Amino acid sequence: xxxxxxxxxxxxxxxxxxxxxxxxxxxxxxxxxxxxxxxxxxxxxxxxxxxxxxxxxxxxxxxxxxxxxxxxxxxxxxxxxxxxxxxxxxxxxxxxxxxxxxxxxxxxxxxxxxxxxxxxxxxxxxxxxxxxxxxxxxxxxxxxxxxxxxxxxxxxxxxxxxxxxxxxxxxxxxxxxxxxxxxxxxxxxxxxxxxxxxxxxxxxxxxxxxxxxxxxxxxxxxxxxxxxxxxxxxxxxxxxxxxxxxxxxxxxxxxxxxxxxxxxxxxxxxxxxxxxxxxxxxxxxxxxxxxxxxxxxxxxxxxxxxxxxxxxxxxxxxxxxxxxxxxxxxxxxxxxxxxxxxxxxxxxxxxxxxxxxxxxxxxxxxxxxxxxxxxxxxxxxxxxxxxxxxxxxxxxxxxxxxxxxxxxxxxxxxxxxxxxx
RNA sequence: GUGGCUGUAGCUCAGUGGUAGAGCCCCGGAUUGUGAUUCCGGUUGUCGCGGGUUCAAGUCCCGUCAGCCACCCCA
Numbered sequence: 001x002x003x004x005x006x007x008x009x010x011x012x013x014x015x016x017x018x019x020x021x022x023x024x025x026x027x028x029x030x031x032x033x034x035x036x037x038x039x040x041x042x043x044x045x046x047x048x049x050x051x052x053x054x055x056x057x058x059x060x061x062x063x064x065x066x067x068x069x070x071x072x073x074x075x076x077x078x079x080x081x082x083x084x085x086x087x088x089x090x091x092x093x094x095x096x097x098x099x100x101x102x103x104x105x106x107x108x109x110x111x112x113x114x115x116x117x118x119x120x121x122x123x124x125x126x127x128x129x130x131x132x133x134x135x136x137x138x139x140x141x142x143x144x145x146x147x148x149x150x151x152x153x154x155x156x157x158x159x160x161x162x163x164x165x166x167x168x169x170x171x172x173x174x175x176x177x178x179x180x181x182x183x184x185x186x187x188x189x190x191x192x193x194x195x196x197x198x199x200x201x202x203x204x205x206x207x208x209x210x211x212x213x214x215x216x217x218x219x220x221x222x223x224x225x226x227x228x229x230x231x232x233x234x235x236x237x238x239x240x241x242x243x244x245x246x247x248x249x250x251x252x253x254x255x256x257x258x259x260x261x262x263x264x265x266x267x268x269x270x271x272x273x274x275x276x277x278x279x280x281x282x283x284x285x286x287x288x289x290x291x292x293x294x295x296x297x298x299x300x301x302x303x304x305x306x307x308x309x310x311x312x313x314x315x316x317x318x319x320x321x322x323x324x325x326x327x328x329x330x331x332x333x334x335x336x337x338x339x340x341x342x343x344x345x346x347x348x349x350x351x352x353x354x355x356x357x358x359x360x361x362x363x364x365x366x367x368x369x370x371x372x373x374x375x376x377x378x379x380x381x382x383x384x385x386x387x388x389x390x391x392x393x394x395x396x397x398x399x400x401x402x403x404x405x406x407x408x409x410x411x412x413x414x415x416x417x418x419x420x421x
Numbered sequence: 422g423u424g425g426c427u428g429u430a431g432c433u434c435a436g437u438g439g440u441a442g443a444g445c446c447c448c449g450g451a452u453u454g455u456g457a458u459u460c461c462g463g464u465u466g467u468c469g470c471g472g473g474u475u476c477a478a479g480u481c482c483c484g485u486c487a488g489c490c491a492c493c494c495c496a
Contacts, residue, residue: 009487044494056496061423063494108496113422116491257496274495299496371456385487386454397456 010120017323024322025302026105028151029125032077033103036144038127041102043084049074054288067108077109081126085289089130090289098131117273117304128297130285135228138261138280138296139235145265145276145298146244153315156243163232163263164251166279168225172218184256191252219249228261254263257281267308274302275308330376333360334370336386344385347392347407354411368378380418383410
């Protein structure tokens with residue numbers, strides 16, 4: 001048992017395998033976002049606590065890593081990025097052509113109890129379109145989220161995008177006589193309906209002169225519930241992504257600030273959990289930044305998606321391959337004769353200058369051990385530098401074939417055997 | 422914040438109240454400059470921590486801390 005220090009509860013060490021796994025997820029996020037023409041941005045990790053209070057109310061403070069800095073400012077480690085985005089976008093909105101397609105990959109903090117898929121420290125992919133009110137922007141984000149999943153190796157068997165429309169619910173509530181000031185309370189009931197017992201839901205709905213039957217009948221209308229949903233589905237269908245999408249009016253997403261289409265990426269395996277979620281929030285930038293700008297976006301955290309990758313065969317294989325690739329070298333230079341270390345160093349440096357990833361023993365090690373090390377580090381080739389120098393031998397570790405060449409010709413020989421870096 | 426389960430070697434875990442264990446990993450070796458398998462040898466412990474019961478506690482009891490899981494919450 002290690003004495004002394006360990007990580008704070010809910011914080012994580014990233015040993016090389018875990019760091020490579022994290023970076024793989026980042027790479028997929030970044031690659032797919034770029035494929036959709038999004039540009040990357042970043043904000044501060046520490047913000048004034050009021051920024052989050054303004055968006056989410058005072059209760060949020062319980063879930064923040066917050067403290068006073070030396071200037072006696074109340075500050076918080078960011079629990080999410082949207083308020084920062086709203087501030088940034090509003091402050092310089094005239095500098096950018098609309099719509100903005102922005103994404104970010106960053107570390108966030110929430111003071112919560114650590115459990116599966118949830119820690120106090122996590123990374124989150126945020127992807128937003130600002131300054132575009134058309135539902136086709138929402139569709140673009142839904143499509144992007146689908147492609148994130150596909151890029152990771154998931155199929156329509158593994159996940160679905162469940163889409164809903166906050167406005168459809170607002171209209172339903174209005175027509176059903178739900179008072180405007182009770183709307184949020186009503187939507188909370190709907191949000192929890194799937195998990196709560198029927199009797200309890202019925203009980204709660206009575207207050208609004210409604211019952212489960214009426215609510216379910218509405219849910220049953222599906223895409224017919226609004227033009228927004230029809231357009232959204234039609235857009236995704238025209239992209240050939242219909243298999244990944246289903247209308248599910250059960251989704252309202254707890255947050256009060258959503259104003260239109262909302263969606264979740266939903267794991268349909270045993271976990272039945274949301275791995276990403278988002279929607280339209282046309283009022284939020286005005287609220288925080290003072291500039292009215294329609295917006296929609298979604299976020300995906302690293303912890304749940306990594307768990308899901310690990311539990312799903314094909315994505316897990318892709319991840320393992322990425323980890324192996326991130327930690328292997330192309331060439332291992334075997335120093336067969338310690339007297340030739342200086343010559344070997346020259347060989348190593350020439351290879352590195354040519355762009356190859358190269359490792360070599362840092363002390364006198366038996367040749368057999370060096371080959372073991374080469375294999376263990378995933379090298380495709382070994383170069384043996386010994387008494388014959390400047391003649392060296394180049395060995396393909398996969399098929400065990402070996403050839404000899406002059407050290408000066410090594411880079412050229414290697415390039416002819418393996419694809420250029 | 423609430424509840425359940427679990428804490429023994431770096432890891433996975435055995436261990437009837439009576440001498441602290443196994444497997445894996447790691448390191449070294451098995452005559453000369455080539456990867457496997459195998460074999461031999463080696464390091465590692467405040468049994469999470471603190472009390473209590475007992476002649477005697479890894480083992481039983483209480484507390485505490487940590488981890489996992491679920492609830493609450495979920496931006």
